[in-house]
Amino acid sequence: MSPATGFLTKPIEQTAPGVGHNGGPIFECPLPAIFEPFLQPARFKVSYGGRGSSKTRTVITILVNNVLYSGWRVVCFRELMEAIAESSYQEIVEEIDRRNLGAYFDITKTEITCPSSGGVFKFSGIRASSKRLQNQKLKGFSNFDAAFIDEGESITKDSWNALVPTMRKSGSEIFVCFNPASPLDFIYQAFVTDPIYPTHHNGKPYCVTLKVNYTDNPFFPQELADDAALMQKTDPELYRHVYLGEPVADSALAIIKPKWIEAAIDAHLQIKGFPMGGGKIGGMDISGGVEGDVVAPKSNDPNALAWRYGCVLSGLEEWQDENPNAAAAHAYPTVVREGLDTLHIDDIGVGASVPGEFKRLHGPNPAREISFVGWTASETPSDEDKEYQPGKTHGDMFANKKAQGWGLLGDRFRNTWQARNGLPYDPDMLISIPSGLPMRSKLEGELAQPRRESVNGRMKVESKKSLKTRGIPSHNLADAVVMAYAPVEVAVGSWFL
Template sequence: MTSEVIDIFPAYRDYLQPARFKVAYGGRGSAKTRTFCTILTSNVLYHGWRVVCFREIMESIADSVYQEFVAEIERRGLDDHFEILKTEIKCKTSGGCIRFSGIKASATRLNTQKLKGFSDFDAAWLEEANPVTDESWRALIPTMRKSGSEIWVSFNPENPLENTYQRFVADPMYPPEKDGRAYCIVKKINFTDNPRFPRELQDDAELMQLSDPELYRHVYLGEPVADNALSIIKPMWVQAAIDAHLHIDGFPMTGGKIGGFDVSGGVEGDVAAPKMQDPNAIAWRYGCVLSGLEEWHDENPNAAADYAHGIVMREGLDTLHIDNIGVGASVPGELRRLEAAAKAKAISIGIPFRACRYNGWTASESPDRPDREYMPGKTHGDMFANLKAQGWGLLADRFRNTWQARNGLPYDRKQLISIPSGLPLREKLAAELSQPRRESVNGHMKVESKKSLKKRGIPSHNLADAVVMAYWEGQRSATISDEALRAA
């Protein structure tokens, strides 16, 4: 048949050359889906390509880009060349086809056998690829093994911790070129690259930019930020806390040395194929200034306690709040033993010993001092579902208070927070702080569970939890330092 003349916007012309990976990301109205659909339809029609369109989980054909291909075929008047079936599209002219599949059969189980059936396909397209997990990528990429096969990826970033964003944008795993040819083409494409950006969306973008600049950057400029309406700690508040002690007059530069220790949840996965465990994390502050962050892997909670105790001694912490749920239950006892041993050694060689208060912190417990007024007409017990929600809520108040101080609004000088710009792991912490969403249970605030975050492709926020505990100022806790000193 005679080739058509197809108008491909300049921003997309790089994708017309062969490459192993072709990645387009950005905001709404950039024509990513329609353009990829146009190019792939042409490759099926003129070159007999066999294309599979993946989603992380596809419960029905309605979850796929099936309808986009149907619309493309109708728009171009190609009905005579394609046979549109209920779950597949075949090209009668070239013998090519377009199929649709989920990478996973469920949130925890890969479609391993089904994936193997696509090993001789020419291309895989992952639309809305932001939730695709590391496990799914590691299964899918080697599946596409046909010589010259390509992997097309399009998505609007949701948050900076998602594996797809990390893999292709934040910390790219693949070189732009290999052996003198294009290998991984990654482009950020926004509505500004779409010459036919509809007036309706332009009006919406302009209004959103005025009313909610942060949401505008996410929706229309493709910036990976937390959901502005649901995030407990908003990214702009975290940004306002960077070097706040250098920008706010009279910032308090004294106070206690307090830390928080989030104990790893252990190794994930089954015995035959375990995955990397969540890291342990510790954070400490001096007054209102966050002074340090560390994370490390230790499968043994007691070994993790030993490492944390070394940091406590090195930094001279006054207090350490410890996550004592699950595997962390044994950690307070181990710290009690280490504290007693350290004191005995100090006494034996005649040097002063600085004791640290070790406080157990049980996130699932009811709020601390629930009858205290949180705001007019509402107590802490009215506001928060549990201790974790209270801790996150009070830390969010610190960040909002700091944002107010940086923006000339009234603020409480005692409830500030500053994160030094040179602090190791600062960027990872900033990303973790803005990810958990605010949930409501019978009118009480609750923090989105790590299980729910995992379903969204977001890793555990261990550093953020450690910071929540480091800034905790509640009274109820299981203090163990006195017992430790008596045991010594």
């Protein structure tokens, strides 16, 4: 793929062509054509993608123009900023120098002003040691025309919720540039996976989100083009992350690698002879858990339900309800409607009563039998003496039932990847995720996050506490899918997948 050749030469947002705020001429400068939607007013203007896409430079070009010609007051934010060197200061100085605009700006060590228009660039971190100090810091920017957040992938939900109400001036805009890191980063979820703002409001553009890569950048340097081409050949997964802006997990440690998940999308349509039909099995993760030795609800942690038909994942559902029996009442109609044969239920901690509640809801003489089975993640693996690989049993390989569930699900994904790439595979150990499945993107992100750990030579899944320290939320949907694909015990000492 070669970079785009389109240019824009009218980068001014809110001034008449040919005349600036101070009555002087407008210095036209070309921009990548993909950024044309940024030249009209909108509350949020977000660009994300890979390296070399000119996201930051283009936004800075637009902002410099509006400071120079329209007197904009702009604050440039980072999540944390302890020194001016950690801000966008240097990029703005370079833009001014590149366009020979130094005569129009006063550049000091802490801010950049335009005396003729009254415009200014200021710089600040968002996060403070307390919410009170954070609000006090942000309050000073309430009369600014725009905020620019570079490296937006590090912005937390709390910081975002503090920032947005600060930018309260009529017509004020918030620009965000970021290179996706984790698929579960707040900013990626909020603007890509599960957008929180409408594209239009009151008939006008409100949130403009652009995916921009080097293929959209007519200024892309040959040095980076050579590096991208080489990386594409030697490390395609890294290339997709660095140059195509795809978020990735730590694939070296991930139990389920992103490329395996990608191979499972619509696998039932892509693999000849894919087995259709089979048991209808579900898994349910309860909004409650164990922290240390204390059973406690998971704050803002949703319940999750997943179900499959044979090897094909058929449905996902997520909802808030901290009462476990009420959660059972919510899920029960779906279980009946989908005709599930078996439902594995997270029964650790506050979920202990849920299997019994399902049985009560089902009644003593149901029209159709359904097995409601408690699934205790901390228990020993199912059929632990069964051979997993030559010379190794499930008990030898997995520390507990959760590790076994994640390990076997990872085997399915790897096996499916092998099938899609012409390698030997087991037709009974495939998995397919339909491309149109609701919440598919969120599930993909959750599946790729937990890391493999080892305890006395046996696999263990990274704890949710450890994930939290890495800034990654609980993987409820993924746990529900793990339970849906977990071995179903049909008799003493035997089970089927």
